[in-house]
Structures are given as structure tokens and as C-alpha cells.
Amino acid sequence: MGQKVQIDSGIDDHPVLLDNCYHTVIGDGERGRPMPSRIALSRLSFRWQVTLLGTMVAILSLAVLLAIVATLRYTKSAVLNGEKERLTETARSLSQEYEDRAASARRNNQPALLESPNSSSSQELLALISHLVLQNAEGTGGGFYSLQQNTLGGSFYPAGAATPGSAENSNIPHGEHEAVLEVARRAALSRQSSERVMTIPTGLFLISAVPIHDGYSVVGSAWSVRHISDLPGSNRFRAYLITVGLALAALASVLLTLLVIRSLQGGVRKVENGLKTLENNLSSRIDTTNEPAEIQHIVEAINRLGVTLRGKIDREKQIEAQLRHAERLASLGRLVAGVAHEVRNPLATIRLRVQMCRRDAPNANVKESCHIALEEIERLNGIVNRLLSFARPIQLQLQQVDLKALVRERIRSFEEPASQRQIQLMTNLPARDFLGVVDKDRISQVFDNVIQNALEAMADHGGTLSVTLQYQTKKAEKHPHVSFEFQDTGKGMDSAVVSHVFDPFFTTKPSGTGLGLSISYELVRAHGGDIRIESETGRGTNVMITIPDFVT
16 A cells, blocks of 8 residues: 556657667669568468469479470480481491592592492492491491492391391391482482481381592492480380379379478468467467477467466456555545544544433433443444554564464354354364464454454354365465465355455445455455455355465
8 A cells, every 4th residue: 555556658758869870761762762671472471472382393393394304305316316427427438438449440440339339349349348347336237329220239237247248138128128228319319418217116227328429420329227226215105104103203292282281271270260269268279189290389389378368467457456456445545544533533522421421310211321322432433443444554563473373263252153143163274383474463353354254144044164274385486375265155245246345345234334354455465465255146255365474
């Protein structure tokens, strides 16, 4: 009482401009529009960011698939082009070798070989030239074509293992022979290199031919061939298998991403719904069943936050109620002190006059009336004393007291009125000692008020009043507390009455002053303790008093 409570609103009275603070606006200098401090992506909600991530993964998977397919095609084309280039170089080597020998033959006045390719001597020489050129080109065959005779000469195939002196291999398929003839003739007629890739049952058949010049004229062409059983990417079944595997892997990645997105979105929605529920009811809890570990940690933190906020709000309401109560008591105290002083002096004069009247009155009826008047005056004087006690600042006379003995003493003082009202008094006092540093008279006054109220609540039908004494340890408290619990089986009170029982001058009794519990509340608070009342109509009242145990 009497203390002013200063509440910090958290708002400075005067703004403070910090030194060395530079405010720079970047962007349109004329309009003064600042650049956004964060990129646009960070402004998106978490759900949209995850969705964007999933879309990017899907696009990336498709791009990888297309890149792999393109790589397979490029690999096949690159290998095939390399084989074609090697065949063309081999054909050029054959052409150069023939042109060198033809130039030598002209100097010796000898006929050119391609002028009569069907003669045995020409065929042997052409086969020899082919063998000499192709002996280091493993797996490659080749020969010459005579434009004049439209025939192939000196044919050499690695499959047939032709020897220099042999004619065309007898095991050359007709289709391949015709293809070589057609390519060689096209090269001779066009005077440009010519090539062809032919698909055969065993793989690919590559043909390349270059023209042979004799002076300014083209007399034929040199050709080379090669069988290829397989190329990287040429096996379509394997390519399809790889493609299908990659497609399934990409699909699995997309599905996994979608599942992750769905799981995260479900967790986010649960957190959002839980926060909306907490706005209306801080006691509600969010279920974390079957959720990812991260979502569970977030939800558990939110649940703890709700419990903490609920406790803080309840504590703030309690402190606010205490502040209002203290303000009312302070105002009433000043008013009561003035009224009590004004009433006390006239009341003393009235008592003195009544006493003199009773002493001097000869009539017995007058004396009886004076006696009754004096009793009422004493009752009024007691009320005035309680009002003054209520108004004065509380000064405690602390001493070490056996609290268990004090409870027994106060219970014994009410045994006779309790017996008259058929009320049974029961105590639950442990064997150990309960010592406390309190003001014995003030605590006795508190106990008397509580016991008297309990007896009056059970006056009509009797009942039981039980008193329990025990130690109670509170969190964040340096010392333990001693708890006194007074529980009766009286008529009880509803919640509206319970909320005002500590208000000064509030009473439900016809002849009550409404100061007993108010004074008791202030006395307990002066000891650093607390007093609470729980009651329900028809089920009795429970008064719990706790005071610090400074001895323990």
C-alpha cells in the first residue's frame, strides 16, 4: 500500500538522432525512390519458394534427359564421321600411290594399269598396290575403279584376306559389290570424293572413294571400305533402355520432390492453423503426429510458446487485479481514516453519557436500556477500531513462531462455538516442526477471520472444517513456503462472489462489515505470502494461505 507503480510504456519521450548515421537513397535521384532492400525471391512465401524449387527440378530433369539423348546421337555421329575421314584418307593414299606409279609408267612409256584393268598383270599390280597401302590399316579394304572399263580392280577385303595376285574376292556379297561400284563411279564422274553408309545385317558397311587424275583427266577412282559391327549409340535397344532408365530416374526425382513439397506444405498448413487457433485459445496444442522432425521441433516450440504466453497473461491479469485492489484500498484507507476519526470522538462522548445515565437512573428499565446502548456502542467502537486498523500502514512485529502450535491454538479457541453449531473441527498436522518468522498476532487475526467465516457458512446444517499444514516449494523462489489450507463443507459461493471477497466493505452477511477478508488479504501480503479462495455453491469453500518460511 502507498507505493506508486511506474509502468514503462516502451516509448521514448524524445527521439534521439544518432551520430555518424548516414541515410542514402539509391535509385531514382529525382523521385527519391529507394531500391528494395531484398530481392524479389525472398519476398515469396515459403510455400511458393518450395513450389518454384520443384518446378526447377522438373525442368532440370527434362533438360538433362534431352542432353543425354543429344549426347548419344552426337557420339554416334562423331564416331561415324571419324571412320569416314579415315576411310577417305585411305582412299586418298591409294589414289596417290596409283598416280605416282602411273607417272613412273608414263616416263618409261608403259601403259596405265586402269586402261586395261582386266588383264592378269594389271590385276596383280593393282592388288599389290592395294595390299601395300592397306597393310597398316587394320580392318580396312580397298581397291581401284576403272572409269573406262566400269569395273573394279585389285579389290581387297579384310574378310576375304585377298593376297596380292588374287582376283576379286569370291565371298563379297553382291549388294556390297554393287554399292562399292556405284560410289566409285560417282566419285570418278563428279571428280569429287564420295561416300556411303550402308546398313547390313551384321552392322554398318562404310564406303569412301576419291577420283584418280592422270594429267588433266580422271581415269577412275580409289575406294576403301570397312565393316563396323557396332557404334556407341548405334544399338537402338540399348539406347532405348538407357533413355527409359533416365526417364524413370527423372520421374522418380520429380515425384520425390512433389512428395517433399506436399509434406512441407502440410507441415506449414498445420503450423498456420495452429497459430490461428492459438490466437483465440492459448491452451490449445498442435498435434505433431507423422510430421518431419523439423516441423515437429517448430510445432513443439509453438506449443511451449502458447503455454508460456498463457502463464504470462494469467500472471499479468493477477498483477493487474492486485494493482487495482491496492489502488482501491489506498483510496478507501484515506476515506476510512477520516471517517473513523470523526466518528470516534462523538462515540466516546455518547458512551460516557450513557454510563452516567445508567449509574444515576433509579428505574431498572432505564438501566437495562442503558446497558443495551453501551453494548451497541462497544460494537460500533470495535468497527471503528477495525476501520482504523484497515487504514493504518501495516507494521509487523516479526518473531519466530511455531506455526503448528499456532494453528492448534486458534482451532481450540473455536471448539465451543463449533460444538454448539454441530461442526466438527479436524486438523492434518505433520509430525515435523513448522517454524516461521511472522507477526503472531496478525497471523492469528487472519486465521480467526477464516475460521469464523467457515463456521458461519456451516451454521444452518453443521459440517466439517479441516485444516492442513504442509510445505510447498515454488519455482524461482529462494525459500520454501508454508501452506495453510482451510476447507469447509458449507454452502459455498459462486464465481461472482469469489471475485469480490477481498474487496473492502463487500459482504454477503446481513450484519457484516466486509473488512475481515480485506484486512486478512493485506496482512498475508505484508508477510510476502498469498491467499486464494476456491468455492462452488453447495460444495463448500477452500481457503489457501501461503507464507514464506524464512527459518528453513
